[in-house]
Amino acid sequence: MTKIETVTVEREGKVAIVTLNRPNKRNAMSPQLHLDMTQVLDELRDDDTINVVVITGAGQAFCAGMDLKEFFIKNRDDGAMFEKAFRASVEWRGRTLRYYPKVTIAMINGDCFGGAFSIVEGCDLAVAANEARIGLSEINFKIFPGGSVSKSLANLLSPRDALFYGLTGRPFDGVEAARIGLVNYATPAEGLRANVLALAKEIAAKDGAALRATKDGYRFSLEMSWEASMDYTLAKQDQLTMRQGGAWQDQGIGGFLDKKYKPGLSALEG
Numbered sequence: 001m002t003k004i005e006t007v008t009v010e011r012e013g014k015v016a017i018v019t020l021n022r023p024n025k026r027n028a029m030s031p032q033l034h035l036d037m038t039q040v041l042d043e044l045r046d047d048d049t050i051n052v053v054v055i056t057g058a059g060q061a062f063c064a065g066m067d068l069k070e071f072f073i074k075n076r077d078d079g080a081m082f083e084k085a086f087r088a089s090v091e092w093r094g095r096t097l098r099y100y101p102k103v104t105i106a107m108i109n110g111d112c113f114g115g116a117f118s119i120v121e122g123c124d125l126a127v128a129a130n131e132a133r134i135g136l137s138e139i140n141f142k143i144f145p146g147g148s149v150s151k152s153l154a155n156l157l158s159p160r161d162a163l164f165y166g167l168t169g170r171p172f173d174g175v176e177a178a179r180i181g182l183v184n185y186a187t188p189a190e191g192l193r194a195n196v197l198a199l200a201k202e203i204a205a206k207d208g209a210a211l212r213a214t215k216d217g218y219r220f221s222l223e224m225s226w227e228a229s230m231d232y233t234l235a236k237q238d239q240l241t242m243r244q245g246g247a248w249q250d251q252g253i254g255g256f257l258d259k260k261y262k263p264g265l266s267a268l269e270g
């Protein structure tokens with residue numbers, strides 16, 4: 001097991017806050033950071049006390065994308081090292097986050113460029129500071145949104161917005177990020193953490209197995225025919241019943257029938 005050098009983890013109840021921690025480099029993703037994120041997500045995956053993982057950055061940046069020096073220049077002549085770092089970088093953002101068994105929220109506290117888009121898109125939800133500086137800067141240094149970023153753009157943005165920002169490289173703020181659907185909403189930087197933690201705790205209070213099934217049902221249905229999805233979600237319902245011991249029927253529906261709460265308006269307490 002390698003030592004984690006570039007990422008910190010805090011816990012608040014059922015919420016884990018994972019912070020990219022290279023503030024002096026604007027949290028740019030070095031090969032070490034990719035290995036660290038791989039390990040941290042692996043450890044949190046099996047932690048039953050955690051329902052929601054928030055990903056953010058230390059200092060003034062969320063993440064300035066790939067570490068242009070450490071990732072692209074240092075390993076330039078070492079094919080095996082580049083391959084290892086590249087695979088780790090694509091896996092944790094493109095696959096691990098997407099199919100993660102916990103809910104994930106990107107908290108964009110500041111600068112967010114290039115490869116960082118794949119973190120944002122890989123997360124289930126995203127909230128930005130109004131003042132954040134966000135951009136597809138690749139074109140500005142004579143390249144294009146490579147790795148998992150092109151696919152992230154295709155998944156999340158409209159063709160007009162993806163190509164407008166991909167072709168101009170113009171930076172935009174959190175308010176614009178919300179308008180184009182890169183994030184759910186934007187809020188002043190000052191209250192960002194409190195806002196996101198309140199959202200994370202609201203979600204974390206719900207049934208963990210049902211949260212996971214909600215994500216799986218959506219993400220896998222995207223890739224299925226209508227018939228396959230119907231069969232999959234029926235099987236998923238049985239899996240959920242097994243994972244929670246039938247809580248959705250006994251407590252969930254039972255509580256409604258006993259007039260303890262109205263699920264259309266709020267969740268059952270406890």
Ligand code: COA
Pocket residue numbers: 024025026028064065066067068069070111113114115137138
């Ligand atoms: N890769 C490597 N180092 C980076 C980096 C990146 N993506 N982004 C920032 N840094 C480093 C700078 O080299 C600098 O290091 P130094 O102090 O050792 O010289 C440090 O972080 C601070 O950066 P600086 O440019 O001085 O900060 P700033 O607040 O004025 O500007 C950015 C911040 C993010 C706008 C600017 O650094 C930038 O444009 N970075 C590149 C962003 C990018 O194109 N990312 C896409 C990669 S896929």
